[in-house]
Structure formats: C-alpha cells, structure tokens
Amino acid sequence: MEKRKEILSELFNKYRNELKELNEYLYNNPELGLQEYKACLAHTDILKKYDFQVEKAFVNIETAYKASFKNGSGPKIAILAEYDALPVIGHGCGHNAYGVTSISTAIIVKEFMKEFNLQGEIQVIGTPAEETNGAKVDMAKLGVFNDIDVAMSVHPCGETHYRSGTSHAMEALQFTFKGKTAHAAAAPHEGINALDGVLNLFNSINALRQETLSTARIHGIISKGGEAANIIPDLAVANFYVRAEELDYLKGLVERVKNCAKGAALASGTELEITNYETSFANLVTNKKLMALYEKNLRELGVNDIRDREGFGSTDMGDVSHCCPTIHPYFPLTTKHLVGHTIEFATATIQEEAYKGIKEASLAMALSCIDIFENNDILKEIKEEFNNKFKKWKEKIMKKIIAMLMLILSTLSFAAKKLYVGTNAEFKPYEYLENNKMVGFDIEFMELLGKKLGYEIKWQNMSFDGLLPALQMKKIDAVIAGMSATPEREKAVSFSIPYIFFESGHDVIVNSKSTFKNKNDLKGKTIGVQLGTIQEQFAKENGSNPRLYNSFTEAFLDLQNQKIDGVIIASTSATEYLKTMKGIKKIDTIKDKSPKAAIAFRKADAKLAKEFSDAILELKTSDEYAKLIKKYFPEHYNDFMASIKKK
DSSP states (O other): OHHHHHHHHHHHHHHHHHHHHHHHHHHHSOOOTTOOHHHHHHHHHHHHHTTOEEEESGGGOTTOEEEEEEESSOOEEEEEEOOOOBTTTBSTTOHHHHHHHHHHHHHHHHHHHHHHTOOEEEEEEEOOOTTTTOHHHHHHHTTTTTTOSEEEOOEEESSSEEOOOEEOEEEEEEEEEEOBOOBTTTOGGGOBOHHHHHHHHHHHHHHHGGGSOTTOEEEEEEEEOOSOTTBOOSEEEEEEEEEESSHHHHHHHHHHHHHHHHHHHHHHTOEEEEEESSOOBOOEEOOHHHHHHHHHHHHHTTOOOEEOOOSOSOOTHHHHHTTSOEEOOEEESOSSOOOSSSHHHHHHTTSTTHHHHHHHHHHHHHHHHHHHHHOHHHHHHHHHHHHHHHHHHHHHHHHHHHHHHHHHHHHGGGOOEEEEEEEOSEETTTEEEETTEEESHHHHHHHHHHHHHTEEEEEEEOOGGGHHHHHHTTSOSEEOSSOBOOHHHHTTEEEOOOOOOSOOOEEEEEETTOOOOSGGGGTTSEEEEETTSTHHHHHHHTTOEEEEESSHHHHHHHHHTTSSSEEEEEHHHHHHHHHHOSSEEEEEEEOOOSOOBOOEEEGGGHHHHHHHHHHHHHHHTSHHHHHHHHHHOHHHHHHHHHHHHHO
C-alpha cells in the first residue's frame, strides 16, 4: 500500500503545475451553464494530451464531453467533472477546482493502469450547468450511466473532508397568477387582484406543512407582486422549491402543492399558470460500500478528520445515483470556515492551500478505482448494495415502461409527428397571451409550417433565457421567439433561414417625463432589457448599463415608475407597448446588421432546420403569410407586398 501511495503521489506532483495552470485558467474565465466553451476545450485538450479518447458535444450538449481510456475488459468507472460558474461571483461554488480534481484522478489512474496492466475503463464525463439546468439529469434519462459500474466526484468545501451523504429530491415550481388592473381606491371592484392568488397560495401551503413529513421542505418567494400600492396588480408570481428525501414522496407532495395553487386561483378569481423554472433533481442515494472504500483510502493517506454532511440541498448527482453506485463526498480548500456561492469561496480555489485538499481527494479516488480494478469482490459488494436498494424501484419503472409501450403500439398507426416548440409569450406581436391562450405571429406561422410539413405543434411557454438551454437538453425540439440567429447563438444551435422579410430596428423608449432626446443621452444610464436578448448587447454598445428582466413587461413597469432610465426593444414590439402603456415615449431607433428572426434547432437536427427553411421560402409568397403580416405588422404590410411584387 505504501508503495502504491508513493507512486500516485509522485504522479500527482508530476502533473501539479499543469493542473494548477488549468485551475487558474478556469478561475479567470468563468462561464455560465451551457456556455462553458473555454472550460470544455481546456478540459478536453489536456485529456487528449494524455491519451484519452474524447467525444465532444456529448449527447448533443455542446459543452458536454466524454473522455475515456480503456485497457482490455473490466470495470467501467466514471469520474464526473463540473466547470460552470455563477453570475457576478464567478467560481463561487468551486467548480474550477472540482473539474481539475476529476481530471487529475483520471490521468493518475490511467498512468497506473498502463504501468501495471490493470484491466478496465476509466472515464471523465464533463457535465455542464450544474447550477442551472443540471446536465446530469438529462444524461441519466438518456441512459448514459446505465452501463457504468461506479460513478464518483468530489466537491470542494471549507474546513475538512465530508462523507457523501444524502440530498433532497427537488422540484422547482413557478406559479403565475393573472388578474385585472384597477384603481385600488377609486374602483377596486373593477379589478381582479393577482396578488391575492399568491397570498392564498402561501396560506394554503402553510396549512399543508402540518401534514407533511418533517424531512420535507416547501419554501418560496414572491418574485412579482405589483407595481404600486394604488394599483390592483394584474400579475403576481411566486417561485417555490419543493423538496423531499425520497423521489416517490416528492411526486405526491408536488401534486398537493399544485392543488393549493389551483384552489388559490379559484378563490381569488385569477387565472393560473404552473411551470418548472429550473430542472428538477432526484435525491442522492450514497452507496455506503463505495463510500467506505473511499474513506478507507483517505485514512491511508493520513486524513483523520472526516465528518458527516447529511441532507445538504439538492444536486443533479442524485439522478446519477439512481442509475449506478455513486458517491459525492467533499474535500477542503482550506482549514477555515467557508460559505459556498461567495467571492471568498471562489478565491480560496486558487490559493496554495487548496492543492492539499485537491491532492488528497484525487489520490483517494484513484486508490478506490485501483482497488475496484484489482478486486472483483469489492465491486460485487458495491453493486449488490445498489441492486438491493433499487430492485423494487426498477421493477416499478419497468411495469410503467411496458404499459407505456403497449399504449404506444396500440395507437402507433394513428399517431401524428409531434414537434415540441418553445417560446416566450411576452413579446407582442410575435407571441403573447390573450385570454390565457398563446397567440401572435410566431404562433400562427409555426402552426402553418407544421401543417405544411405534417407536424403537430406542441407548445411550451418558458423564460426567454431558458429557451436555448431547454433545446440543447432535449426538453423541446425547436424555438421560435423572435430570436435572431447571432454568431454566438449559432455556436450552440442550428437556425432556419429568417422568417421575417421586412426591415426593422430596435426602439429606445424612455419615461414621458424624461428630458432624454436620443440614445446618446443614455450613455452611463440604466437600460432595461429582457434576459438573454440581443438588446443587452445594444445597451452595452451604446455605453449604457443593462438591467436584465425576465420580460419586457417588467422592464416597462419599472420605466413607468422611473426606476430605470430607458428600455431597448424590437421596434415591432415597441409599437404594441406604446399603444397600451401610458407614461412612456420613443426617442430613437437603433439599426443593426444582425440576422432577422429565425427558428432554432439542435445542431444535430440541421436536416430539420433545412426542411423548415424550404417551407419558409414556399410560404413567403403565399396568401396565408401576407394575411399574417397584415394582421400583426400592419405598418410593414405595404412595403412587404411591394417587395414581393418586385421579385
């Protein structure tokens, strides 16, 4: 054992400078979930250098990868790597050090396998977006971990090493209540108070808590509750996390929470929309045999302070643990107390002290891998524990799958092709809600395209910034939302040709009381834009400070109340807001050379993008398309028809 420890320690020291360089590069180049292009390239470059076979864009996720080294037949072990960062504070969760620890482990194990001819396969699976969309969830659904014998990863923390414990299964629910505005003093009886719906929801959930298990958690906030005390609010939004120790219990609890919301809407006379605003996670089930092996090896390395850390939030490692034996322990960056998701935590990841914990975690994982490769009995015990734990659950799932397959087979001959399309119904006249139904140019045009190509369009309404991540994670098949095919977006997805055939720009809107005359007056001022839109870029290019909103409606409400200095929005949508909202005015227009609105598809679905592009060209000169232009963009109708006649 001593000789093995010495060899592994020397191997770590051999690669230490490269690992340090990688860690600092990731720290200095933080990237948000599903945007980790630099991190993914840096990870895969070093793994390629050391003889790993690398598959980029793994499972059609642009910033995911799988790197493997195989020597004969034997156990298949996956070391999972994370590398996404947080807004503003960068690597405040330490995923730069997390990924480096995983890569370090894999390289060391590979070297040992080559030197001593150990049979098996070591993999590094790069899993993006842990902080947001949780790529491991979709990987688990796609069966990525079903043929993995063991999965491991170690997360940084402060003070000391922690055992892998449990985490809660979690579902993130957003409740949107819609009512009707009215003057709260002069004519309250003419309004419908959306905030009453939210308050009723909180009261119902508070009553529900006495009838839930003590280990369950239901916690939420009011993210939108009105704009002024003298206005009956027509929109109120509450965001909740619902958590439970077991996935089955969570499902039942979620339904009860949804029923609370439905009752709240009924009592308040409001309309209700329920959506998932983040990816849901399964509970972490730690394999105790595997954890005991890792702890044994930690102690062999001289680590004696190893503590329990039970019930710590939720993680997408939970979904992995339902597919194969899994552990998710923690290693220290420092001997001091550290709180995650802070600048202090991020800074700690690149301090010299951090490499002690990184080395200990890497060597303990490496020793555990070697033990499994060398001793079949160890793996047998680990897998027996897993199988016994999930036997009943697997039987239940198989029954559901068989029943579903039978249903599919019985209706297959009558089934139409379904295309799940994402949009953001906050962008009039492209797409918006009217009597709780999605309408708009994009909605009707996509339905026309679907009819022409033989697709039944199934709509998914979600936040604009969540559309492309949802597309990449296969939650939807396409996106239509007045979205420009910018070069940055084209790195991640395929686009159809543009489906708008008239020139337009982006209007600069200010409060009617302001003295601003043009866009130049707004340099250094705060400009409201919708999160994830091209208008954020325009604001920065203008020298303004963009403030990000979930919807343009929220931005305009703040503009009315003089909380921001202006809003930049597509001219066609600006026209609608100027018609319906008081206290705002247009002062300027920004022309851009960006491509017009197009339909987004996954990179792997380039053929589908071509199919829709051909259909767009055919419909361009049709009466149906002309009618849609006249209905939703009447100010552009004459120019459009003139351009068609010229051609």
